[in-house]
Amino acid sequence: xxxxxxxxxxxxxxxxxxxxxxxxxxxxxxxxxxxxxxxxxxxxxxxxxxxxxxxxxxxxxxxxxxxxxxxxxxxxxxxxxxxxxxxxxxxxxxxxxxxxxxxxxxxxxxxxxxxxxxxxxxxxxxxxxxxxxxxxxxxxxxxxxxxxxxxxxxxxxxxxxxxxxxxxxxxxxxxxxxxxxxxxxxxxxxxxxxxxxxxxxxxxxxxxxxxxxxxxxxxxxxxxxxxxxxxxxxxxxxxxxxxxxxxxxxxxxxxxxxxxxxxxxxxxxxxxxxxxxxxxxxxxxxxxxxxxxxxxxxxxxxxxxxxxxxxxxxxxxxxxxxxxxxxxxxxxxxxxxxxxx
Numbered sequence: 100x101x102x103x104x105x106x107x108x109x110x111x112x113x114x115x116x117x118x119x120x121x122x123x124x125x126x127x128x129x130x131x132x133x134x135x136x137x138x139x140x141x142x143x144x145x146x147x148x149x150x151x152x153x154x155x156x157x158x159x160x161x162x163x164x165x166x167x168x169x170x171x172x173x174x175x176x177x178x179x180x181x182x183x184x185x186x187x188x189x190x191x192x193x194x195x196x197x198x199x200x201x202x203x204x205x206x207x208x209x210x211x212x213x214x215x216x217x218x219x220x221x222x223x224x225x226x227x228x229x230x231x232x233x234x235x236x237x238x239x240x241x242x243x244x245x246x247x248x249x250x251x252x253x254x255x256x257x258x259x260x261x262x263x264x265x266x267x268x269x270x271x272x273x274x275x276x277x278x279x280x281x282x283x284x285x286x287x288x289x290x291x292x293x294x295x296x297x298x299x300x301x302x303x304x305x306x307x308x309x310x311x312x313x314x315x316x317x318x319x320x321x322x323x324x325x326x327x328x329x330x331x332x333x334x335x336x337x338x339x340x341x342x343x344x345x346x347x348x349x350x351x352x353x354x355x356x357x358x359x360x361x362x363x364x365x366x367x368x369x370x371x372x373x374x375x376x377x378x379x380x381x382x383x384x385x386x387x388x389x390x391x392x393x394x395x396x397x398x399x400x401x402x403x404x405x406x407x408x409x410x411x412x413x414x415x416x417x418x419x420x421x422x423x424x425x426x427x428x429x430x431x432x433x434x435x436x437x438x439x440x
Contacts, residue, residue, distance in 0.1 A: 109251065109259050109285050111166070116249050116261040119162035121281060121295065122200040123155040123247045124263030127233060128279065128295075130154075130196060131242070131265060149239065150189060152176055154196040155232035155247055157213040161201060163228050163249075164216055173407055174217020174230040175377055181211060221376060223255045223404035231377040235348025238320065242266075244350040250380035255404025260284045260381030264350050269294050271359040282353045282385050290356050290389035305390040305419045306358035314422070315341040316362035317351040329433050330364045336429045352382025355417055356389035362426055363417040366396060366434070373408035379415060392423040396430050 130151045156176045163172060181190040190207060197213075198204040205213060217230055228251055235245035244266055251259035262282045269277045279295030282303075291300040308314055316339060318330050330343065344351075344360050351363050363386075365374075383393040383401055394400055395412035402411040418426045 115166040119159045120261045120263040123158040126200040127151045128265040150192045152233045153193040157197040158200040160213045160216045171219035172217045172228045178211040178214040221406040229377045229380040238347025244346040246348040248381045257384040260384040284385040284388040303357040312338045314361035317344045317360045320345045332433045349382035356385045365415040367414040393417040398427045
């Protein structure tokens with residue numbers, strides 16, 4: 100339940116974001132188990148993009164634009180690979196899929212326009228939405244974890260985050276049970292989880308462990324996304340003996356926020372790599388509202404005012420507020436010793 104006195108704060112944006120993410124998540128869920136190899140593209144950076152990526156971006160951008168037409172959107176995808184005769188087969192599939200998530204169907208032209216609304220460059224002033232239509236595309240293709248992630252950023256600060264996790268168990272202890280969760284956070288209003296099948300929201304909090312020895316940590320499945328060898332050394336230094344929970348996407352933030360794990364490490368694999376804002380905006384707010392602290396590896400807050408990337412930050416560390424400083428100390432010690440700071 101939203102605290103009394105704050106119920107009107109971003110209430111309209113919250114409702115629209117929930118509707119948009121839920122609709123896009125169901126679109127993704129519908130194709131999740133029947134993805135055909137021929138429906139996959141490869142971008143220049145070699146990461147796969149599916150018809151669900153484009154469809155989800157079109158769906159979310161349409162919801163947001165219809166409700167808040169003046170708000171720009173920073174989205175991951177653009178429509179260039181869907182244009183012209185070469186893009187027609189994929190474009191037709193994307194259009195058909197996107198329209199299953201919308202009350203008013205798009206045309207081919209309005210589909211491309213909707214996708215390209217995500218091309219805003221970001222910045223420090225005003226309102227903007229940050230969208231990752233499928234965060235964890237490789238997890239999607241492997242049949243594992245992925246998420247639809249939407250955040251509202253105002254004057255460089257994340258104010259609202261909603262994430263849909265179509266393949267995440269509602270109860271982490273029952274991995275064969277119902278799947279499909281929404282995670283919702285508004286700054287100052289706490290963190291919540293609900294099922295795809297119910298509008299009832301449940302408050303969630305991070306696990307307040309008594310000792311770091313009891314902790315477990317999340318990290319990326321892909322070794323190219325995080326320095327896993329340094330993570331193992333950090334865990335050893337902290338006395339963490341449980342094996343890491345490896346999953347794709349901002350599902351890691353979601354798992355942390357409801358107490359499935361206590362620490363999330365995304366350690367830099369390159370001195371030049373810049374994290375994208377859509378990969379962390381909604382998840383970082385969710386963890387903060389659930390009792391955690393999210394920073395970069397130097398302990399600096401994540402800076403969403405610098406455009407489409409977190410260019411002022413290096414890596415990400417998330418943990419319960421009680422242990423975050425200890426984790427940062429260990430991170431700095433290990434990265435300094437390996438000359439990665």
